[in-house]
Amino acid sequence: MTDPYSEISEIVNNQNNWRKQCINLIASENATSPAVDKLLVSDFAHRYAEGLPGHRYYQGTKYVDDIEIYTSKLMAKLFNAKFAEVRILSGTQANMAAYASICKPGDTVASASIPCGAHVSHTRWGAAGFMNLKWRSLPFSVDSFNIDIEKASEQLKEEKPKLLILGASLFPFPHPVKELAPVVHDYGGKVLYDGAHVLGLIAAGFFQQPLKEGADLMTASTHKTFFGPQGGLIVTNDDDLFKKVQNNVFPSLVCNHHIHRLPALAMAAAEIEKFGKQYAQDVISNAQSLAKAMADAGFDVVKTSRGFTESHQVVVHVEKLGGGKNVAELCEEANIILNKNFLPTDKISPAVMDNPGGIRIGTQEMTRYGMGKKEMKQIAQLLKRLVIDKEPADKVKTEIIALRANFQKVGYC
Numbered sequence: 062m063t064d065p066y067s068e069i070s071e072i073v074n075n076q077n078n079w080r081k082q083c084i085n086l087i088a089s090e091n092a093t094s095p096a097v098d099k100l101l102v103s104d105f106a107h108r109y110a111e112g113l114p115g116h117r118y119y120q121g122t123k124y125v126d127d128i129e130i131y132t133s134k135l136m137a138k139l140f141n142a143k144f145a146e147v148r149i150l151s152g153t154q155a156n157m158a159a160y161a162s163i164c165k166p167g168d169t170v171a172s173a174s175i176p177c178g179a180h181v182s183h184t185r186w187g188a189a190g191f192m193n194l195k196w197r198s199l200p201f202s203v204d205s206f207n208i209d210i211e212k213a214s215e216q217l218k219e220e221k222p223k224l225l226i227l228g229a230s231l232f233p234f235p236h237p238v239k240e241l242a243p244v245v246h247d248y249g250g251k252v253l254y255d256g257a258h259v260l261g262l263i264a265a266g267f268f269q270q271p272l273k274e275g276a277d278l279m280t281a282s283t284h285k286t287f288f289g290p291q292g293g294l295i296v297t298n299d300d301d302l303f304k305k306v307q308n309n310v311f312p313s314l315v316c317n318h319h320i321h322r323l324p325a326l327a328m329a330a331a332e333i334e335k336f337g338k339q340y341a342q343d344v345i346s347n348a349q350s351l352a353k354a355m356a357d358a359g360f361d362v363v364k365t366s367r368g369f370t371e372s373h374q375v376v377v378h379v380e381k382l383g384g385g386k387n388v389a390e391l392c393e394e395a396n397i398i399l400n401k402n403f404l405p406t407d408k409i410s411p412a413v414m415d416n417p418g419g420i421r422i423g424t425q426e427m428t429r430y431g432m433g434k435k436e437m438k439q440i441a442q443l444l445k446r447l448v449i450d451k452e453p454a455d456k457v458k459t460e461i462i463a464l465r466a467n468f469q470k471v472g473y474c
C-alpha cells in the first residue's frame with residue numbers, strides 16, 4: 062500500500078458518489094441529516110462507559126452520563142414510554158435482550174414466519190434459535206396480508222408461548238396487537254413488538270401505537286423510517302421488565318455501547334419530534350402512490366381490502382418477471398436499489414431460497430430527499446420500462462441518474 066489514506070478514501074468516495082446517483086428503495090435504510098452526521102463523530106467515539114449513568118465502571122464519564130440521560134429521556138418521550146434503553150447496538154441485539162428478560166432456554170416464542178414477514182431474529186434460524194428458544198410460526202392470511210387473528214388466538218391459547226413477537230420486516234399493515242395481547246396476557250405470557258421498520262411512523266403517531274395497544278415492550282433499530290444513526294432501542298412502561306432489560310444489555314450483550322451514536326440519535330429524535338408528522342405522512346402517501354402507479358403499469362402489487370399499504374413498504378410479486386433475485390439485480394444495473402424478498406405464497410425450496418417470489422420496496426429514503434407523488438409515478442414508469450418492457454438497463458440508468466440529480470438534499474431537518 063503506497064498511500065492508504067487515498068486508497069481508503071477512494072473506496073468511500075466511490076460509495077458516496079455512486080449512491081448519490083441511485084434511487085434507494087431498500088426498506089430498512091435511510092439518510093441522516095447534516096446535523097446528525099456532524100454529531101456522530103466526536104471524542105465519545107474513543108470512550109468506554111460500562112454500566113449506567115452515575116454507576117460506571119470507568120472514570121471520565123460525566124458527559125457520557127449527560128448525553129445518555131438526555132437521549133433516553135427524549136426517546137422515551139417520543140414513544141410515550143416510561144423507559145428507553147439506548148445502549149443496545151442493533152435491532153437483533155434488542156430482541157436478544159428482550160428474550161433474555163422474559164424467557165428461559167427451552168421456552169417457546171411465537172411469531173409470523175419469515176415469508177410472512179418475520180425478521181430472522183424472531184425465528185429458530187436467528188437469535189431465538191441461538192438462545193435455545195423453541196419457535197412456533199403463527200397462522201397468516203394471504204388475503205389480509207396479516208396474521209390470522211382467529212387462528213392465531215386459538216393457537217396461542219393452546220400452545221401458550223411465553224412470548225408473542227409481533228412487528229415484522231415485511232410489514233405493509235399494522236399487526237393485531239390489541240386483539241392478540243389480551244390472549245397472551247390471560248395465560249401470563251408477554252408481548253414483544255419489533256418496531257424496527259416502522260419506528261419513525263410510530264414516533265409520529267402513524268401506523269400503530271404498540272405499547273398503548275398492549276405490547277409489554279417494543280424493540281427497534283434506529284435507522285429505518287426513524288432516520289437516526291445505526292443502532293438499537295428498547296422501550297417499555299414496565300418497571301420490572303426494564304430492570305431486567307438493563308441488566309441483560311450490560312453486562313451480557315453490550316460492554317461498549319458505541320457512545321458516539323447517542324448525540325446523533327438524540328438529534329434525529331429532535332428532528333422526528335419537529336418534522337416527523339409531515340415526514341411520516343409523506344412517506345406513507347408516497348408508498349401508496351408508488352404502489353398504485355406500479356399496479357397501473359402492470360406490476361402484481363400486493364393489495365388487500367385496506368389498500369396497497371399503510372407503511373413505507375410496497376410489496377410486489379415478480380415470479381412471472383424472473384423472480385426477486387433477477388429483478389433486484391436488473392434494477393441495480395440501472396441504479397435502482399431494492400431487495401428480493403420471500404412472500405407468504407413462496408413454497409420454500411433451495412431454488413426459492415435463492416430466487417424468492419417478491420421484491421420489497423421502501424419510500425422512506427427518497428421521501429427524505431424530497432421526492433413526492435410525481436416522482437413516485439416516474440419511478441413506477443422507469444421500473445416498468447426496465448423490468449416489464451426489458452429496455453436496456455443502461456438507457457434507463459441515464460434517466461434514473463438525471464432524476465436523482467434533482468434530489469440531493471436531505472429534508473425534514
Ligand code: DSN
Nearest residue numbers: 088089152180230257
Ligand atoms: N435486514 C433488515 C431488513 O431489511 O428488514 C432488518 O434487520
